[in-house]
Amino acid sequence: MxxxxxxxxxxxxxxxxxxxxxxxxxxxxxxxxxxxxxxxxxxxxxxxxxxxxxxxxxxxxxxxxxxxxxxxxxxxxxxxxxxxxxxxxxxxxxxxxxxxxxxxxxxxxxxxxxxxPAQVSHALAAAAATTGLAAIQSIRDLGRLPADGGRLLVTGVSGGVGSIAVGIAKKLKAHLTAVGSGAGLERARRLGADVLLDRAAGPLPGELQQRFDVVFDTAAVYRWRQWRRTLEPGGAFVSTLPSLAYAADKLWSLFTRTRVHFLNVKSRPADLRLLASWLEEGLEVPxxxxxxxxxxxxxxxxxxxxxxxxxxxxxxxx
Ligand SMILES: NC(=O)c1ccc[n+]([C@@H]2O[C@H](COP(=O)([O-])OP(=O)(O)OC[C@H]3O[C@@H](n4cnc5c(N)ncnc54)[C@H](OP(=O)(O)O)[C@@H]3O)[C@@H](O)[C@H]2O)c1
The missing domain is CATH 3.90.180.10 (Medium-chain alcohol dehydrogenases, catalytic domain)
Incomplete structure (x- = not known):
């Protein structure tokens, strides 16, 4: 072959x-x-x-x-x-x-x-697989976003994971703050993001007044300690990349009321079936x-x- x-x-x-x-x-x-x-x-x-x-x-x-x-x-x-x-x-x-x-x-x-699903093209199904499950497993499982919705912040909304995460956040009934740049940020607005933050213009994480149940750093450029004061008690910072800094933050977080996690995405059939049903309903894969x-x-x-x-x-x- x-x-x-x-x-x-x-x-x-x-x-x-x-x-x-x-x-x-x-x-x-x-x-x-x-x-x-x-x-x-x-x-x-x-x-x-x-x-x-x-x-x-x-x-x-x-x-x-x-x-x-x-x-x-x-x-x-x-x-x-x-x-x-x-x-x-x-x-x-x-x-x-x-x-x-x-x-x-x-x-x-x-x-x-x-x-x-027959109605979903092979290209869209493939394009949604890793990124869609990365979003589901980060926001719902690691982040434990409240089932009736909650306050979620997603970085990197122009990227593969961040862009599908916008639509998935709305499926999970989140109030979504999208952090990104350029056309990706505009698309996030069209897909239903409630608050848009241009990462180049600020404000920086520590300066935000809002509180979040989950911060999902798809861009993997931030650290938990930058966000911990914007997390609700029990809230979580979820990153897509492991680092030495992550290990230190994990240890430190144990002495706080917030959590820090690193995603290790798995191709779980139940999550794929959920994603498939959302794709059938029109979930956008930018x-x-x-x-x-x-x-x-x-x-x-x-x-x-x-x-x-x-x-x-x-x-x-x-
Ligand atoms: N651990 C896991 O299981 C797992 C699973 C999937 C992916 N990943 C990792 O997750 C990361 C993201 O994946 P992806 O497919 O979304 O990548 P991607 O398509 O390259 O997107 C990354 C996005 O991050 C933002 N960004 C880039 N540089 C930045 C900076 N200096 N400051 C702030 N934001 C910046 C950009 O969006 P804006 O311009 O809108 O900010 C960019 O589009 C990758 O490192 C990937 O390897 C890990």
Whole structure:
């Protein structure tokens, strides 16, 4: 089968089309014929060697986490999914993941995907997978936003995670303050954000008068200690990136009435099903563009520079 791969870690332009054997599913696994994928910062972080732990150290290195496609083979002990089903989800962000979605087929665990609704395109399903679950698991699970709504602040609303988080915040009935820049901020207004803050103009976190139940720092540029005085008692600061500073903040937060968490997003079927139902209802996945898989290197360079959500057409894209 065809795949876009690199011979090892290095610059993005080492990505090229290669031929590799078609993989066979093991116990609990399925082989998916990939129709669409999407670009994530994790793709360039692994390839450039800054976060190698997000993927197995394969050579050649086939990347791509989000996928939507059709099950074409099932291994032993597979339940809940059959050959011919359209499914979507994402591969694990971790050293155990040897598969990649920038390829004609991939191997996924049957309990890490969900059925794609017929009305939702493969490109939108793939583009919503990581980012949508990152938002759900950060705001609802780690943040514990009150079920009847609550006050939420999201940073980086131009980005892949931040832009879908705006629509998901409204599904979770949050009163939303969106922090971002330019067109992304304007889009957040259109998608229902209640308060807009231009990150270049301020005010800075410590100067805000409002109190929040959850601050979701998708941009991963802030620290809990900058926000702790704007958090309600029991409120949480959730970041998308671990750091040494995070460990120190976690320890310090134990002596306060606020919480700090770092997201480790998982492709959980129940969350994918919830996301699928919202996509059917029209949840917007703000896409910057859709590119053929042969242009993944250029797409990743753009993502690294600008951010945002880029879908990848894999079927017919080589
Ligand atoms: N831990 C996990 O499980 C997990 C899961 C998914 C993603 N992630 C990580 O989450 C991060 C965001 O992912 P993404 O897909 O949304 O990335 P992205 O598309 O590159 O978006 C990042 C956004 O952050 C904002 N930003 C950039 N530089 C900034 C700065 N200096 N100050 C403040 N804001 C800035 C920008 O939005 P504005 O211009 O609107 O501010 C930008 O669009 C990445 O690091 C990714 O690796 C982690």
């Amino acid at each position: 065809k795949a876009i791969a690199a011979p090892g870690y290095g610059p993005l332009d080492r990505l090229a089309q290669i031929e590799v054997p078609v993989p066979s599913p093991g116990p609990g696994e399925v082989r998916v014929r990939v129709v669409a994928s999407a670009l994530n910062p994790a793709d360039y972080k692994v390839l450039l060697g800054t976060m190698k732990f997000l993927h197995a150290r394969n050579r050649p290195l086939i990347l791509g986490y989000d996928f939507s496609g059709t099950v074409e083979a099932v291994g032993p002990s597979v339940a809940g999914v059959s050959i011919g089903d359209d499914v979507f989800g994402f591969l694990p962000y971790g050293p155990g993941n040897r598969s990649g979605a920038f390829a004609e087929t991939l191997i996924a665990k049957c309990d890490e995907l969900a059925i794609k 896409l910057a563009s859709t590119i053929p898989v042969r242009e993944v290197a250029q797409g990743l360079a753009h993502l690294q520079e600008v951010g945002g959500r880029i879908a990848v057409q894999v079927a017919g894209g080589f």
